[in-house]
Every structure is written in structure tokens, then in C-alpha cells.
Amino acid sequence: MYTTEIKHIGVFTSGGDSPGMNAALYAIAKTAEAKGIKVTGIRKGYEGLIDGDFTTLKSHDLQKKVQRGGTMLKTARSKRFMEPEGRNKALQTLLTNNIDALIAIGGDGTFRGLLAFSELCNLPFIGIPGTIDNDISGTDYTLGFDSAVNTAIENIDKIRDTAESHNRVFIVEVMGRDSGYIAIHSGLSTGADAILIPESGKDFIYLLDKVKGYNSEDAFLILVSEGDEIGAELVASKIREINANIDLRIARLGHVQRGGNPSAFDRVLGIRMGVEAVERILSGAKNKMVGFLNNQLNLTPFDEVIKQHQVKEELQELLKLFSK
């Protein structure tokens, strides 16, 4: 059963952009139009919410953006929204513009913002997990993670070509903030010799043991997550302590992982989550995130969402096996 009170939904993307955000925006506009509900796009995340930086969202225009990475609504990490003054101003903007409900697409910072904002008023807020880091509780996949891993492996495969030609050790640093998901998925997919992630302390010892047996007759690929406490530089210096003559290079994949066309998986996930977000708002849900857990869409309350989400135990076990 639908609530009849919702006539106008505001939507924004926030934090680091991720491939699939545009697909979600398209689905939100399409679903709302089908139900006769107005959708307003809020530009630059919470910043646009504070300043009333709005744009009209039409599914016809967004349809052509499904294939594009980034976010056509632009995004930002807002310091002002972290302060009560910023949140009060944002609430005034919502009320003045008769926005009845909000959908936010972003990562853990976005959900912390939503949680704080929900304590200020009684409007329905729904979130969609959009970040390449896959570090959100309540979903097996965040929007953009699959695309980022595909971009990472495409580049790591290329690094392997040159590494094998020179019999070099390559340390490849991937993104992921405090989560090792990108590192473990891209490392397993590219046959890396070692994968270092923040969640696992012992992996460095395995790595050093393995390097001792390295005979410089092949490539040796080490994947390091940017959040790993050891870090690429220290790994390099420890390896040089074992063998000062080792031919070693460091490659940081950086922001290339955030851009590019979304994978088919992220496009469809974005569309499914976008439709679900509008449907759930109309059914009376509030202060929850639409996730994709155990192969189906689900809802998780914001305070659960922001709990730390670590690489699953089962994957960490795989890492031990493949690092040996």
C-alpha cells in the first residue's frame, strides 16, 4: 500500500563518485514519473542540499547516461553538513521547496550524514550504497565496486605483461580506503603472488617468506590495498632488505579505478536499487538503505549500515591459501 503524502522526492549523489550512480538516477526518475511524482536533482551532494542547488531530472535525458561513469548530478564531501548549522539550513531548504522525501546515493560518510539528518526531522530518507570500496554493511555489493575491480584487473593484466618481460617484482596499490575488497577481488582475478589487505595482519609475514624463495626468473606481483597499514613503500623497503638487487617497481592505480563506463552488473544493480528506493519510500519506509544481500534487494536501518564492514572471513581464508 502506498502513502499518498509523497508528491516530491529530492535525490543526490555524495562522497566519491562511483560507476552505476547514473543508472540509479535514471531508474529513480523513471519510477517516479510512472507514479506521477516530481523528482528534483540536488547537485553536489549535501552542499547542494544546503544551498538549494537544484536541477530537474527527466528519465528521457538520463537514459543516455546509464552507460557513463561518474555522476551527472556532481558530488562533494561536505564539511558544512557535518555541523548542526549546515544540517539546519539543509532542512530549511527541503521545507521551503516542499520536498517530501530524500534519496541519497553514496558511501559511509553519506550514511553518517543521513543518520544525523534523520534525527532532525521526520521526513523519509532512503539511501543507496554507491562507492567503489564495497565497505558498507547491509549489502554484498556497493554500486561501482564491480566496475572498479574490472578496471583494476584490466590495468594489472597490462602490468603483468611488462613485469613478465623484465622478470620484475611489481607492487600494485589499489583503492578501497580501509577495506581490502578491491585488493582481494582484483588480486585473485589476476593471479597475484601476494595480496595485502587492512583486515589481515599476518599477510605480510607470508609475503616476506615467499619473496625469500623468489629467483628473479619470472614476474612477482603484489597487490596492496591503500588502507593496509604496511603500505607499498614499506613493503618495497622490506623486500629490498631481503634482496638488495631485486628489480622492483611500484604502480598506484589511483583514481582511474573510479572512472569509466559501469559494468553490466553495476548498471543493472543501479537500476534495481533506484526502482526499489522509490517503491520503498512510497510504501512508507524511512531511514533505511536499499542493499543487495544474498542475491536479493533488502532494507537495512542507517545505524546498522555505518557499522564497520570488513572483508568476509571466507575470502580472508582464500587469501591465506593463495598467498602461500
Ligand code: F6P
Ligand atoms: O571512497 C572512494 C575512494 O575512491 C577511496 O577508495 C579513496 O580512498 C578515496 O575515495 C579517495 O578520495 P578522493 O577522491 O577525495 O581523493
